[in-house]
Structure formats: C-alpha cells, structure tokens
Amino acid sequence: MRVGLVGGKLGHSFSKPIHEKLADYTYDLIPLTEEEFHEFFKKKEFDAVNVTIPYKETVMQYCDVIDEKASAIHAVNTIVNRDGKLYATNTDFAGLKQMIQHNGVEICGKVCCILGTGGTSKTAEAVLHDMGAEKVYIVGRNQTDPIISYEDLEKYQEIQVFINATSVGMYPKNDECLINLKKFPNAEAVVDVIYNPMKTKLCQQAEEQGLRAVNGLEMLVAQAKYAVEFFLDTKIADREIDRIVAEMKKDMMNLVLIGMPGCGKSTIGKKTAKEIGKTFVDLDKEIEKEAKMTIPEIFERYGERRFRKIEQEVCARIAKEHGQVISCGGGIIKNAENMEKLRQNGIVFHIRRNVNALAVGGNRPLSTSREKLRQMEQERMPLYQKYSDIEINNDTVFKLAVQKVKEGFDEVFDH
Ligand SMILES: Nc1ncnc2c1ncn2[C@@H]1O[C@H](COP(=O)(O)OP(=O)(O)O)[C@@H](O)[C@H]1O
Numbered sequence: 001m002r003v004g005l006v007g008g009k010l011g012h013s014f015s016k017p018i019h020e021k022l023a024d025y026t027y028d029l030i031p032l033t034e035e036e037f038h039e040f041f042k043k044k045e046f047d048a049v050n051v052t053i054p055y056k057e058t059v060m061q062y063c064d065v066i067d068e069k070a071s072a073i074h075a076v077n078t079i080v081n082r083d084g085k086l087y088a089t090n091t092d093f094a095g096l097k098q099m100i101q102h103n104g105v106e107i108c109g110k111v112c113c114i115l116g117t118g119g120t121s122k123t124a125e126a127v128l129h130d131m132g133a134e135k136v137y138i139v140g141r142n143q144t145d146p147i148i149s150y151e152d153l154e155k156y157q158e159i160q161v162f163i164n165a166t167s168v169g170m171y172p173k174n175d176e177c178l179i180n181l182k183k184f185p186n187a188e189a190v191v192d193v194i195y196n197p198m199k200t201k202l203c204q205q206a207e208e209q210g211l212r213a214v215n216g217l218e219m220l221v222a223q224a225k226y227a228v229e230f231f232l233d234t235k236i237a238d239r240e241i242d243r244i245v246a247e248m249k250k251d252m253m254n255l256v257l258i259g260m261p262g263c264g265k266s267t268i269g270k271k272t273a274k275e276i277g278k279t280f281v282d283l284d285k286e287i288e289k290e291a292k293m294t295i296p297e298i299f300e301r302y303g304e305r306r307f308r309k310i311e312q313e314v315c316a317r318i319a320k321e322h323g324q325v326i327s328c329g330g331g332i333i334k335n336a337e338n339m340e341k342l343r344q345n346g347i348v349f350h351i352r353r354n355v356n357a358l359a360v361g362g363n364r365p366l367s368t369s370r371e372k373l374r375q376m377e378q379e380r381m382p383l384y385q386k387y388s389d390i391e392i393n394n395d396t397v398f399k400l401a402v403q404k405v406k407e408g409f410d411e412v413f414d415h
C-alpha cells in the first residue's frame with residue numbers, strides 16, 4: 001500500500017511516526033514542488049494520501065468526490081484512490097474539535113478570536129461556529145473588513161478564547177508570540193495549533209496567568225486517526241489518540257537537569273540518557289566547543305559575563321531540539337530566558353546534593369570554597385525550586401538518583 005503526506009516543506013513533520021503507530025503501513029513524506037505536485041496527481045500512483053500546506057485547496061481540482069466536511073471549509077487534507085477515482089475529505093475540522101472538547105475548553109456562548117487568516121483559520125472558524133461560539137473575531141495582518149488588525153485587537157477586551165492559527169511561534173522561531181495576554185482581562189483559554197515546540201510562548205504566557213492552555217499535538221494526532229479511518233474504511237477507538245499523544249510527548253520531550261555545581265547533573269544525565277535511549281547533551285561541553293576553550297579559560301580570559309552570553313546562545317539552540325537529556329551548568333537559572341526556553345520542550349529536574357558534599361575547586365571557577373558554595377546555595381535555591389518540576393535527591397549513590405529521574409519522567413506521562 002502506498003500511503004504518505006504530500007506538501008511543500010515537510011522536514012519537521014511528525015506525521016510519519018504518528019501514522020505508523022496507528023496503522024500497519026509505511027507512511028512516506030513526499031515533499032513536492034508545484035510542478036511535481038500536478039504530475040503526482042495526474043499519475044495517481046498512490047493508494048491514499050494526506051495533503052498539507054500549500055496544496056489543500058489546489059488539490060481539489062483532482063478529486064472526483066469531495067465530501068461535505070471538505071466542501072464546507074473548501075480544503076482537502078485526506079484522499080483515497082479507489083480504482084483511479086479520488087475520494088476526498090477533511091479531517092482537520094474533526095481533529096481540532098476533538099482537541100478543544102477533550103481539553104475542556106468552553107466555546108459555547110463565548111467570545112472567541114482566531115489569529116490568522118489562512119486555511120487553518122477557516123477550519124477553526126467552522127469549528128467555533130459549530131460549537132456554538134457567541135462571536136468569532138478574526139485577526140490578520142492585512143485589515144480588510146471583517147478582518148481586524150493586530151493594532152486594533154486590544155480594543156476587543158471581551159475576548160475569552162484565543163486560537164492561534166498562524167505559524168508564529170513555530171520551530172525554529174520558538175520565542176515569537178503575536179499577543180500580550182495581559183491586555184485581555186476576560187481571557188480564559190488559549191488553543192495553539194502549533195505542536196513544535198511542545199509548549200509555545202503563547203501557551204507559556206497563558207499558563208503563567210493561570211489560563212487554560214492547549215498546544216496542537218493532539219489535533220495532529222486526532223486528524224491522523226480520522227484520516228486512517230478514511231484510508232482503511234475502519235474505526236479506531238478515541239483512546240488511541242491519548243495513547244499516541246502520550247507516546248509522542250515521551251519520545252520528544254527533553255529531560256533538563258539543573259542544580260548546584262558539582263551536584264551530579266553531568267553524571268546522572270549521561271547515565272539516564274543511555275538507559276532511556278535519548279541523546280545526551282552537556283551544555284558546558286557545548287559551550288567549550290563553541291568557544292574553542294575550556295570553561296576555566298573562558299572565565300579567566302573574558303570573565304563570567306562573556307561565559308553567560310555563550311551559555312545563553314548555546315542554551316537557545318539546544319532547547320529547541322527534542323528527545324534529549326540536557327545537563328545544564330549550575331548557573332543556568334541566573335537567566336530567566338534560559339529556563340523559559342528549556343521549558344518549551346522539557347521537564348525540569350532539580351538535582352539536590354548536600355552542600356558539604358559538593359566538590360570545591362577543580363574546573364569550577366565559581367566553586368572556590370565551601371563558604372562560597374553555601375552562600376551560592378542560599379541565593380540560588382529559590383530559583384532551582386521555581387524552575388523545576390521534579391526534585392531528585394542525590395545524597396547517596398548515582399544509581400538511585402538515575403532511577404528516580406526515570407520514574408519521575410514516566411509518571412508525567414503515565415497519568
Ligand atoms: N551520588 C554521588 N556519588 C558519588 N560521587 C558523586 C555523586 N554525585 C556527585 N558526585 C561527584 O561530584 C562530582 C561532580 O559530578 P558532576 O556529574 O560533574 O556534577 P555537575 O554536572 O552537577 O557539576 C563528581 O566528581 C562526581 O563523582
């Protein structure tokens with residue numbers, strides 16, 4: 001069976017692992033130029049395909065039968081080839097609706113706002129109306145009635161639910177965000193269709209303010225489940241969506257280790273990565289590679305400020321990637337931005353070891369005496385606590401600490 005995804009740039013698509021967890025076929029990523037795209041649909045040498053940006057509308061001319069769901073939003077994302085005849089539907093609508101409902105975001109009677117005017121925006125508009133929204137505002141860069149502009153948006157204080165249907169905040173520009181939620185006193189929930197990073201800046205903002213925040217991975221998995229049902233003319237239980245979302249998150253999520261210098265982060269990180277099959281990254285080692293000198297040399301020649309700057313750059317680059325165990329340097333928490341970035345794709349573990357057991361001197365320019373370490377612990381402890389999800393004691397043997405890190409990580413996803 002020849003199945004896959006047709007689109008423009010597909011480099012970072014998660015669809016292959018998702019489909020292969022849902023069904024028995026091999027799912028190919030098929031990036032096509034416009035010319036190749038037309039060739040592909042004239043030849044029809046496939047059994048079933050999904051279609052993504054920028055071809056969801058263009059592909060309609062090749063479809064023989066387009067169902068109501070796809071006609072209503074004028075976009076097709078799922079096609080089956082039966083004896084040379086192409087049958088088309090759209091599963092984005094069902095995927096988004098499923099994600100909103102399953103995460104308890106109230107739409108009925110609410111004033112909603114969609115950021116963006118492209119294909120996903122149209123899908124979101126249809127879903128919100130279907131779910132009984134009181135009012136749906138749409139925001140775009142080019143203001144043409146009824147689209148409102150980003151400049152005017154803050155006048156609409158009554159907005160309760162925001163849906164981001166743009167790609168702003170998506171990998172690799174993880175720190176972009178279109179709105180300041182503080183300006184909307186009635187905001188209750190944010191739904192972001194982006195799934196990479198696992199937590200967008202917009203969702204981080206929402207969480208900080210105690211609002212409900214939902215990122216797009218569940219929509220991606222749900223629309224894939226509905227696509228497989230259409231491809232294979234079968235029914236798959238909804239609980240499969242939860243299972244696959246949890247599996248994907250567990251595969252993609254980073255484990256981030258923070259704590260005092262010498263508390264065991266590098267050793268525990270390396271051992272944990274090996275045991276759970278993730279890539280190990282020691283930020284201090286990355287900094288040394290970047291600077292082409294050792295950490296004591298950086299401090300000696302350029303001082304701590306320069307070190308922190310390189311640390312910040314390296315941290316921003318590594319924090320965007322997935323499936324890693326990242327051991328940080330003890331001072332990573334001195335910069336709030338570092339932690340915000342690491343938290344977009346990571347669960348943060350605070351490794352604790354008695355200050356009297358921490359190494360003094362050696363390759364740690366700031367660990368000059370026991371007294372210095374005690375003072376540093378006093379200053380930093382509130383930050384280690386603020387930025388961590390799970391605390392791990394490392395006062396006995398490494399083996400136990402590694403075990404606790406693994407258990408803590410499992411628990412996040414097994415509930
Ligand atoms: N549980 C432990 N048992 C024995 N030695 C430990 C333990 N935890 C840390 N150490 C020692 O402390 C030092 C620092 O460990 P390291 O993994 O480099 O910490 P960090 O990366 O947090 O600075 C090493 O010499 C290591 O052997």
Ligand SMILES: O=C(O)C1=C[C@@H](OP(=O)(O)O)[C@@H](O)[C@H](O)C1
Pocket residue numbers: 259260261262263265266284295328329330331332363364365366
């Ligand atoms: O605590 C700190 O400020 C530092 C800790 C070190 O890493 P470890 O925590 O791995 O020793 C290293 O990044 C640098 O010497 C600064």
Ligand SMILES: [Mg+2]
Pocket residue numbers: 265266267284327328329
């Ligand atoms: Mg270390």
